[in-house]
Amino acid sequence: MSIEDRQARVAERRPRRVDRWRGAGPGRTSWTRGRVLASVAVLVAGLLAFPGVVPNTVGNLGSLLETFLPWAGLAVPVLMVLALLRRSATAMASLVLPVAVWATVFGDRLLPADRGAAHDLTALQHNVSDENLDPGGTARALARAGADLIGLQELTPDARPVYEAVLTPGHPHHAVVGTVGLWSRHPLTDTRPVDIKPAEVGGDWSRGLRATVRTPSGEIAVYVAHLPSVRIRPPDGFGSGWRDESAAALGMAIAAERLDQVVLLGDLNSTLDDRGLAPVTSRMTPAEEGFDFSWPAAFPIARIDHIMTRAATPVTTWTLPATGSDHLPVAARIKL
Numbered sequence: 001m002s003i004e005d006r007q008a009r010v011a012e013r014r015p016r017r018v019d020r021w022r023g024a025g026p027g028r029t030s031w032t033r034g035r036v037l038a039s040v041a042v043l044v045a046g047l048l049a050f051p052g053v054v055p056n057t058v059g060n061l062g063s064l065l066e067t068f069l070p071w072a073g074l075a076v077p078v079l080m081v082l083a084l085l086r087r088s089a090t091a092m093a094s095l096v097l098p099v100a101v102w103a104t105v106f107g108d109r110l111l112p113a114d115r116g117a118a119h120d121l122t123a124l125q126h127n128v129s130d131e132n133l134d135p136g137g138t139a140r141a142l143a144r145a146g147a148d149l150i151g152l153q154e155l156t157p158d159a160r161p162v163y164e165a166v167l168t169p170g171h172p173h174h175a176v177v178g179t180v181g182l183w184s185r186h187p188l189t190d191t192r193p194v195d196i197k198p199a200e201v202g203g204d205w206s207r208g209l210r211a212t213v214r215t216p217s218g219e220i221a222v223y224v225a226h227l228p229s230v231r232i233r234p235p236d237g238f239g240s241g242w243r244d245e246s247a248a249a250l251g252m253a254i255a256a257e258r259l260d261q262v263v264l265l266g267d268l269n270s271t272l273d274d275r276g277l278a279p280v281t282s283r284m285t286p287a288e289e290g291f292d293f294s295w296p297a298a299f300p301i302a303r304i305d306h307i308m309t310r311a312a313t314p315v316t317t318w319t320l321p322a323t324g325s326d327h328l329p330v331a332a333r334i335k336l
Helices: 003-013 035-049 061-067 069-086 089-094 096-110 135-143 160-167 241-255 275-281
Strands: 121-127 149-153 173-177 180-184 188-193 208-215 218-226 231-233 237-239 262-267 305-310 313-319 330-335
Touching: 035 069, 035 089, 035 096, 061 069, 061 237, 061 275, 069 089, 069 096, 089 096, 121 135, 121 262, 121 305, 135 160, 149 218, 149 262, 160 173, 160 180, 173 188, 173 208, 180 188, 180 208, 180 218, 208 241, 218 241, 241 262, 241 275, 305 313, 305 330
Parallel strands: 121 149, 218 262
Antiparallel strands: 121 330, 149 180, 173 180, 188 208, 208 218, 231 237, 262 305, 313 330
């Protein structure tokens, strides 16, 4: 056997070297791989830009997506890792689209709150939790916040005297209806319940109140509300029927309000992006919330506690440090 023959046989036994940028087959390059990943990136961008295209007909998937919409951006780093493993330039390039859409939709929320802006009053909203083991500590934290208005939810009969004792010295005017309450530095008149009870809910269920607050800048109507909770249960999916029904009732009450200026303090059990809150959000101006999520307090993933206004300007809003509740308190400055 000649030397040339031996060299040819050795060459045949060697594994073929695959160009990492071209792939195993002819014509396979980093630009022809990863088309599925690129399609997923385009889909994520579309959902971020137009979440309303997802219907609520099956398990309220549309509302579920809208509730946690900012977190859809986490798909980008996952797709980036997969694109690197796939060595796909196409998939990497396609990630520019969801990043750009996310920045357009949510980028302004990264700006810090301007707490020094001119305002007429400060409002505070807090679901104090009916399982709060330290209502006294929670009440003292709220009293120190310096708010003119304090709206509370999940007040229990046992905890109510604690909040009254701590908050009343600085907020001598207060009203409680069922499990919601309002404490104010300014006089309250025309206080009454607001019926937001879903038709199928039985028993003593009262989670809405309305009061006229006589501020130095004029009278305003203040609503305190606690909409029903939502649950994710198979096979029903995102169970928000009662919450949506209660939101519709609250929206009707606000629409019928005779005073021009309205402030809403509420645990609405969803985010502003959720279409289920449209009966309320379509009639009110929400404070710019940023990414100051309020629930759960241990690791907040969503802002479900809100301060909104009508014929008034919510200048800025922010969350306060955790109390004994599973929600964080939310504060906002308001220009009347």
